[in-house]
Amino acid sequence: MKSILIVGAGFAGAVHARCLAEAGYRVQVIDQRPHIAGNVYDYVDDNGMRVHAYGPHLFHTKNTEVADWIRQFGVFVPYTHKVRARLPDGQFAPMPINLDTVNMVFGTDFTDAAQVAAHLARVALPIAEPANAAEHLYSKIGRDLTDLFFRPYTKKMWVLDLEDMSAAVVKRIPLRSDRTDTYFADDELQMMPRDGYTALFQALFDHPAIAISLSTAFDKAMLAGYDFCFNAMPIDAYFDFAEGELPYRSIRFHHATSDDTAQPGWCTTNYTDTGKLTRATRWDALPHHVVRETGRRTITAEEPCDYRDNAMERYYPVKTADGRYQAIYDRYRALAEAQAARIAFIGRCGTYQYLDMDQVINQSLAHVRRWLARQ
Structure with missing residues (x-):
C-alpha cells in the first residue's frame, strides 16, 4: 500500500x-x-456558544456536486446570512448595497429596482475598463457609496487604498437594486453543519x-x-x-460577553468608520450555535493586522x-x-x-x- x-x-x-x-x-x-479543521475549527465557549475560532465560516455554493459530497459527513441545516453596515449616523444599512441602502444614504424614497438602477447609473463614473478596485466600484455605484462602504473598510482590512487593490477582490461582492438583503442570495445552497465544523472534520x-x-x-x-x-x-x-x-493579512479576534439575548435580525455588523475594527459577529444568530443556554451571548469583533504580528497566522493573500x-x-x-x-x-x-x-x-x-x- x-x-x-x-x-x-x-x-x-x-x-x-x-x-x-x-x-x-x-x-x-x-x-x-x-x-x-484548519480555519473552520469551532468550539463551545464558557457562554455555551459555538464559536468559530478563526472568524465566521458560512457554507454557500451553486455547486450541487460539492454540496452532495460534503453532506456525506454531517447533517446540514439551512442558513441565510444577513449583514448590516453601521453608518456614521448610527443607522444599520443592508449589505450588500440594495434599495434600502441607497434610500438611507441618499435620502431617496425609491420603491422598485428600476429606480435604483437608474440612480446608480446616474452616479456611476464612465470607466470602460477599470484598472483597480476603486475604478470598478466607481463604474458601478459612484463615489459616495464607494467611499462610505468600501474605502475605510479596505484601508483597515488590507492597508491599501482602493486604487492599489485588484478589481478582482471587490468583484466578488454582489450589488443589488431590489430589497434582497441576504448576503449570498445568488447561491442556491446556503447551509451550516448542524453539529459544527469540527465534528464534520472528525467524520471526514x-x-x-x-x-x-x-x-x-x-x-x-x-x-x-x-x-x-x-x-x-x-x-x-x-x-x-x-x-x-x-504577504498575508491576519485577524485578531476580540471576544465580548453580552447579557442581551435579543437578536437584531442579522449576524454580522460591518463598521464603516476609520476605527481599527472591521466587523463583529453574533454567534447566537447562527443555527445550533447556542449549544448550552447560559443567558449569555458571545460577540466577536475583528481587528485586521499583518500575519507577522499575529503568530504567523495567514488568512488572506494580498x-x-x-x-x-x-x-x-x-x-x-x-x-x-x-x-x-x-x-x-x-x-x-x-x-x-x-x-x-x-x-x-x-x-x-x-x-x-x-x-x-x-x-
Missing part, C-alpha cells in the same frame, strides 16, 4: 486525505496547530487508512518516508522564501492592482512544478488564493481525482 503525507488538516488536506484513503492509500495527515477523517498527528510541523526530511506529499503549507515558506515573501505579489507566487509555482513528481501544493496557502469553502472542496476533489487517474 502506497503511503501519502498530507500537510494541513483543513478542507484541502481533509478532502485529499479522504479520497486517497477510499482509493486504497495509507494517509498520514500532519498539522502544526493542535486541532483539526474517520477512516482506518487515515492517521493524524497534530502540533506537528512539516520538515522536508519527512518526504523520504512517503511516496508522495500533498502540502497545504505556505509555498514561500517551503522554499525558504527564496523568491521573496508572500492581491494588488499591479499583480506584484502574484508575480512572486508564479515564480514559486515554477519551482513547485520542478518537484511535481513527489509533491503538490494545495489549498489557500499552497496556491496563494483566497478561496471560499466550496471552492476549496471543488478544487481539491478535481485535483486528487486527476492525480489518482495518473497513477
Whole structure:
C-alpha cells in the first residue's frame, strides 16, 4: 500500500486525505496547530456558544456536486446570512448595497429596482475598463457609496487604498437594486453543519487508512518516508522564501460577553468608520450555535493586522492592482512544478488564493481525482 503525507488538516488536506484513503492509500495527515479543521475549527465557549475560532465560516455554493459530497459527513441545516453596515449616523444599512441602502444614504424614497438602477447609473463614473478596485466600484455605484462602504473598510482590512487593490477582490461582492438583503442570495445552497465544523472534520477523517498527528510541523526530511506529499503549507515558506515573501493579512479576534439575548435580525455588523475594527459577529444568530443556554451571548469583533504580528497566522493573500505579489507566487509555482513528481501544493496557502469553502472542496476533489487517474 502506497503511503501519502498530507500537510494541513483543513478542507484541502481533509478532502485529499479522504479520497486517497477510499482509493486504497495509507494517509498520514500532519498539522502544526493542535486541532483539526484548519480555519473552520469551532468550539463551545464558557457562554455555551459555538464559536468559530478563526472568524465566521458560512457554507454557500451553486455547486450541487460539492454540496452532495460534503453532506456525506454531517447533517446540514439551512442558513441565510444577513449583514448590516453601521453608518456614521448610527443607522444599520443592508449589505450588500440594495434599495434600502441607497434610500438611507441618499435620502431617496425609491420603491422598485428600476429606480435604483437608474440612480446608480446616474452616479456611476464612465470607466470602460477599470484598472483597480476603486475604478470598478466607481463604474458601478459612484463615489459616495464607494467611499462610505468600501474605502475605510479596505484601508483597515488590507492597508491599501482602493486604487492599489485588484478589481478582482471587490468583484466578488454582489450589488443589488431590489430589497434582497441576504448576503449570498445568488447561491442556491446556503447551509451550516448542524453539529459544527469540527465534528464534520472528525467524520471526514474517520477512516482506518487515515492517521493524524497534530502540533506537528512539516520538515522536508519527512518526504523520504512517503511516496508522495500533498502540502497545504505556505509555498514561500517551503522554499525558504527564496523568491521573496508572500504577504498575508491576519485577524485578531476580540471576544465580548453580552447579557442581551435579543437578536437584531442579522449576524454580522460591518463598521464603516476609520476605527481599527472591521466587523463583529453574533454567534447566537447562527443555527445550533447556542449549544448550552447560559443567558449569555458571545460577540466577536475583528481587528485586521499583518500575519507577522499575529503568530504567523495567514488568512488572506494580498492581491494588488499591479499583480506584484502574484508575480512572486508564479515564480514559486515554477519551482513547485520542478518537484511535481513527489509533491503538490494545495489549498489557500499552497496556491496563494483566497478561496471560499466550496471552492476549496471543488478544487481539491478535481485535483486528487486527476492525480489518482495518473497513477
